[in-house]
Amino acid sequence: MKGRQTTIKDIAKKLNISVSTVSRALRGLPDVNDETRRAVEDLAKKLDYHPNAVATSLVKSKTYTVGISIPNFVIHFYSSAIVGIQDVLAPAGYNIMVCQSNESYDHEVKNVQTLVNSRVDGLIVSQSLGTQDLRHFQSVVEKGIPLVSFNRTLDGLPASKVEVEDYEGAFQAVEYLIHTGCRRIAHIAGPQNLRISQSRLRGYRDAMAKHQLHIYEGYIVYGDFSIESGKASMSQLLELSPMPDAVFVVSDHPAFGVLSGLKERRINIPEEISVIGFTDEPFCSLIEPSLTTVAQPTYEVGRAAAELFLKWIGDKDHFQPEMRVLKTELKVRNSTRRLWM
Amino acid sequence: MKGRQTTIKDIAKKLNISVSTVSRALRGLPDVNDETRRAVEDLAKKLDYHPNAVATSLVKSKTYTVGISIPNFVIHFYSSAIVGIQDVLAPAGYNIMVCQSNESYDHEVKNVQTLVNSRVDGLIVSQSLGTQDLRHFQSVVEKGIPLVSFNRTLDGLPASKVEVEDYEGAFQAVEYLIHTGCRRIAHIAGPQNLRISQSRLRGYRDAMAKHQLHIYEGYIVYGDFSIESGKASMSQLLELSPMPDAVFVVSDHPAFGVLSGLKERRINIPEEISVIGFTDEPFCSLIEPSLTTVAQPTYEVGRAAAELFLKWIGDKDHFQPEMRVLKTELKVRNSTRRLWM
């Protein structure tokens, strides 16, 4: 039994009634004779009829699917966010179409384009590292398609946004380092085209300033979100004199690179250098030493993004893009010293 | 500019030509006057026209999307497989629609149903733990929809399958334990409705038999793929006397549970007990002690699954379901003793 699936036409023909009657019966509309309805339902079940969503989408101009574009599936932050998204969207009847940009601008543009061509009802995205030009997102908005960005948020676009308290989290982390006695605190920063990187850098700066700590030349190093980058940045920092006694890293993966760089050189953590990351990837509590980090509620970020989409789609004509900011939490582990009691 | 996107009708009207001409021009078909074509293309660009994939799908009965149902996004094995799938499918023009079953049979059935209703061109799946009844997959096949399963493979169905050398990998792992001097080797097995669990158990049994090692009563414990389950199984094993001197665990997550259970009781790894897992999740090399494991080529598994789909769809009438078996590799780390030299 290959090929065509059964349609309302098939049912109509066999029952010698019109397709509209079948359609009505199947959708539980009133004004259908009970007998007819039963007959239709029975036959539908027997023929394993299921409405063709493609056809319905076409007439309703609504696909009940939302497109997702993220940099990377295998990073826990993103996969966890997707779970959050799906947990909110599925009960509302939406499917998700997922694309990975692999941190490439070109891929991202292509992804967004195919998703739009598929007439998704909305887009939930976290931009790639390579993205500077936001016109492809701009055009999504202009087409009237609800657009929600999370984590790496679309600056200056009328899109809804889900962020976490990057500034506050960073501030708190650095202040914690100071409270534990660190003074020469360095920062391995992220790409500055992303607001998250900027905010975390500002948090670092302000915390240092608040405690009248000077930021030595070269104590701020710029990298990306990879392990290797973290390792390289740490090497750079280790050439400085005096050596920093703490590093606040923009994200967990580079922080992991920092740890492994330090371990290779047999520098004691946290006695000689404290390290703090950002996000709380699962590996943070598994590695040795376990990594102190600013935890983000990744699953909740996904949920919030999906909720903002639903809110938007629920009132397409009046909805104003909205921003949701979730809390972070400092998780103290063994890569930092304990507080003085 | 909200609402409707531009259609070929809009273009046709503005240019005072018929939609069929526009359609032909846009698709680069021959038999179109150069001037007309240029005019159409220019206007299309100007109006930011992009074909409505929903409409095309309807007339072509082809959506160029394949549905994916997996137990869990956040397990690296699956997200990595998805990346492999997407890397093969995207260049071929296919999108993916992803669903997570969360190890629930009901979810899985629903997922498969919506995917089929969306008229996906094929399905790539890894069944949930709770799935015993395979009728929902059976019906997919009967509808003539290409179905390929990976990892947790659909036994007895005419679906393509991607597996790894579960038996051989397990055999090799256990034999390695024996070579390092272990004799009282236990096995924490997986759910026996899954072939992977069965194969790995057989591998264990046969390796023991080959070396004339007796399998003590109670040395085989059954669990699932969770950390907690691994920990619980280990507790069970530790009550036995004599205590095993090695454990081969069906998967990395429970193996991780085993390690943490052992560490809590201050049992030395690998001196007192060796541990081997299966899959090589990224955390294996990060934890302390690092986990010896049978590595699976997760990304390649995804690629292979996607390739099998393409092969099937490429010759829908004659294709016979096919099975691909990928190699595993024992990664020796610090949770096992070294080989005698």
Add this chain to the structure above:
DNA sequence: TTGTAGGCGTTATCAA
């Protein structure tokens, strides 16, 4: 309560 007709945005088959 049911049927007819038109449309959703394309493609495909004829004629012209």
Add this chain to the structure above:
DNA sequence: TTGATAACGCCTACAA
């Protein structure tokens, strides 16, 4: 080289 016209599977007036 172009234009009608009829699909694709379903929904929605409107008419019967």
